[in-house]
Amino acid sequence: MGKLAGQQREQHRILIPALIVILALMSVASVATGAVKIDVSSLPGILFGSGQASARDGVIVWSVRLPRTFLAVLVGASLAASGAVLQGLFRNPLADPGLVGVSSGSVLAAVATIVLGQNYFGEIATRLLPVTAFIGGLLTTILLYTIATRDGRTYTATMLLGGIAIGAITMALTGVLIFMSTEQQLREFTFWSLGSLAGATWAKTASVSLFMLFALCLWSILARGLDRLALGEAEAGHMGVNVQILKRAAIVATALLTGAAVSVSGAIGFIGLVVPHLLRLVMSPRHRFLIPAAALLGAILLLAADMVARTIVAPAELPIGIVTACLGGPVFLWMLLTNVRRIET
Amino acid sequence: MFHAFDVSFARGRRQVIAEMNLELRTNELTVVIGPNGAGKSTLLKLLTGDLKPSSGAVWFDGRSLQQWNARELAGRRAVLSQSTSLVFPFTVHEVISLGLPEGVYAQDKRAIIQEMLHVFDLNGFEHRLFQELSGGEQQRVHLARVVCQLKSGEADKSKFLFLDEPVSNLDIKHQINVLSAVRKLLSPQLGAFVILHDLNLAAAYADRVVIVHEGRIVSNDVMALALNNKTMSAVFGVDMHVVKTGTGRRVSYNAHEAG
Numbered sequence: 001m002g003k004l005a006g007q008q009r010e011q012h013r014i015l016i017p018a019l020i021v022i023l024a025l026m027s028v029a030s031v032a033t034g035a036v037k038i039d040v041s042s043l044p045g046i047l048f049g050s051g052q053a054s055a056r057d058g059v060i061v062w063s064v065r066l067p068r069t070f071l072a073v074l075v076g077a078s079l080a081a082s083g084a085v086l087q088g089l090f091r092n093p094l095a096d097p098g099l100v101g102v103s104s105g106s107v108l109a110a111v112a113t114i115v116l117g118q119n120y121f122g123e124i125a126t127r128l129l130p131v132t133a134f135i136g137g138l139l140t141t142i143l144l145y146t147i148a149t150r151d152g153r154t155y156t157a158t159m160l161l162g163g164i165a166i167g168a169i170t171m172a173l174t175g176v177l178i179f180m181s182t183e184q185q186l187r188e189f190t191f192w193s194l195g196s197l198a199g200a201t202w203a204k205t206a207s208v209s210l211f212m213l214f215a216l217c218l219w220s221i222l223a224r225g226l227d228r229l230a231l232g233e234a235e236a237g238h239m240g241v242n243v244q245i246l247k248r249a250a251i252v253a254t255a256l257l258t259g260a261a262v263s264v265s266g267a268i269g270f271i272g273l274v275v276p277h278l279l280r281l282v283m284s285p286r287h288r289f290l291i292p293a294a295a296l297l298g299a300i301l302l303l304a305a306d307m308v309a310r311t312i313v314a315p316a317e318l319p320i321g322i323v324t325a326c327l328g329g330p331v332f333l334w335m336l337l338t339n340v341r342r343i344e345t
Numbered sequence: 346m347f348h349a350f351d352v353s354f355a356r357g358r359r360q361v362i363a364e365m366n367l368e369l370r371t372n373e374l375t376v377v378i379g380p381n382g383a384g385k386s387t388l389l390k391l392l393t394g395d396l397k398p399s400s401g402a403v404w405f406d407g408r409s410l411q412q413w414n415a416r417e418l419a420g421r422r423a424v425l426s427q428s429t430s431l432v433f434p435f436t437v438h439e440v441i442s443l444g445l446p447e448g449v450y451a452q453d454k455r456a457i458i459q460e461m462l463h464v465f466d467l468n469g470f471e472h473r474l475f476q477e478l479s480g481g482e483q484q485r486v487h488l489a490r491v492v493c494q495l496k497s498g499e500a501d502k503s504k505f506l507f508l509d510e511p512v513s514n515l516d517i518k519h520q521i522n523v524l525s526a527v528r529k530l531l532s533p534q535l536g537a538f539v540i541l542h543d544l545n546l547a548a549a550y551a552d553r554v555v556i557v558h559e560g561r562i563v564s565n566d567v568m569a570l571a572l573n574n575k576t577m578s579a580v581f582g583v584d585m586h587v588v589k590t591g592t593g594r595r596v597s598y599n600a601h602e603a604g
Contacts, residue, residue, distance in 0.1 A: 093432070234395055235424075
């Protein structure tokens with residue numbers, strides 16, 4: 001490891017541009033892949049309006065594939081970035097918005113908005129979905145942080161178990177709401193609990209990107225503070241970090257990103273856990289580079305997972321959460337096993 | 346200048362610190378000694394603002410500590426805690442540079458870090474992973490981080506270094522190395538407040554010795570006067586003999602309890 005660490009410091013200079021290139025290629029592949037195959041060579045024609053692409057292909061690309069690809073990129077980036085921030089906040093590589101119940105808090109708020117909100121407020125409720133999902137995520141993050149942190153120390157076991165408890169409670173409440181709901185809403189339960197990018201629209205894409213922009217404003221405030229927080233709250237304070245403000249900003253950023261992602265795609269697990277962890281194996285853990293790199297890799301992985309989800313059982317579609325769980329579950333186990341000693345203390 | 350005025354601190358019903366008065370001066374190495382549980386670390390935490398006094402107040406440079414914001418204070422005083430954990434695989438270079446304030450030019454930054462690596466005998470360690478170092482090496486990295494925190498910023502303002510047992514994990518060579526380095530940092534703008542367990546190191550490096558016993562300051566004097574047989578034996582509960590040597594004082598004791 002010693003030698004590897006030596007070169008580690010500058011690797012973001014290669015890694016981040018490389019991730020950008022891979023993301024561009026993956027996006028093209030994502031637009032071309034699906035039930036109807038679209039030749040990559042005809043894409044420029046469709047996108048820039050020249051050439052003689054068929055009208056059918058044009059419709060598929062513009063109103064199905066492109067929004068879906070953009071949504072996958074934004075959701076993947078949001079989930080991975082919120083995972084990186086959450087791990088920095090909890091000072092713990094096992095924190096993940098899905099695992100610790102933040103996503104399920106957003107899901108509960110979203111389902112409540114649909115089931116209850118539509119009864120009382122009609123269609124307008126649906127438009128508020130990202131906002132309520134954000135509030136749900138915010139409340140669960142604050143709750144979990146309060147439960148898991150004492151005297152400036154976060155206890156891994158308490159965090160994971162507290163997350164399971166919060167997840168169980170919110171899922172039960174979600175279940176009750178679904179039970180009260182109409183059949184159409186009932187069918188959406190799979191969407192919320194396992195996640196899906198089907199039904200992507202430009203409107204959804206726009207709303208997620210708005211939330212991401214807000215979170216982006218917090219990134220530069222967070223980056224240096226989270227690095228210092230890695231030494232502990234007291235030390236961060238000694239080095240001039242206003243720890244209270246930092247923690248609040250981190251909680252808001254996490255909830256913004258998770259809430260935005262959940263409101264358009266349900267609860268997609270493991271991206272936030274796996275991506276920052278994999279990156280720390282090959283690059284510096286400094287958040288200034290880690291967070292953008294995580295956003296890029298998260299986008300790439302979610303694009304890949306989505307391509308698998310919509311092709312493997314075509315013309316049907318697998319909930320994307322199943323694909324990410326197949327990837328993330330084993331990685332999570334591996335992380336647990338390699339961190340056993342730390343977790344038990 | 347740091348001032349503690351009638352500072353008391355209670356944890357639950359237990360009075361940990363009782364009505365302490367203390368003044369820290371620049372250009373002076375103040376060493377705090379005392380038995381386990383005497384209140385040394387609590388005193389340090391009260392002076393750095395980690396703990397709020399139950400009564401009394403701590404002032405720095407004419408202002409109560411509460412009136413300073415974290416960032417402003419970080420440029421004027423640095424703290425090494427007794428134990429510091431680090432999550433995530435940072436390199437030595439990265440850990441040290443966490444101590445530097447924002448807005449330091451890259452060139453100055455490089456020079457300061459190189460100097461710190463040299464001072465704390467860490468040459469060649471900069472790209473090693475912090476988590477893979479030994480306890481003593483990690484302690485030196487933290488020292489480097491803490492010291493470089495005061496290396497930039499306003500040169501004409503008074504600054505203080507607070508070190509809680511900075512040599513507890515170090516071998517003899519590095520104990521000497523670190524304390525000599527701290528002495529060299531002293532200037533009309535910089536003072537240091539250091540908790541030590543080794544009485545001979547205290548005798549060798551202190552300008553002033555503060556002896557803490559059962560939450561009270563029992564002695565606060567220049568080194569030559571503070572270290573005397575009677576006080577030392579009473580505080581530590583062991584027969585102590587302070588011997589004058591050519592350059593200073595040595596403390597010796599017999600390996601049995603005082604009668």
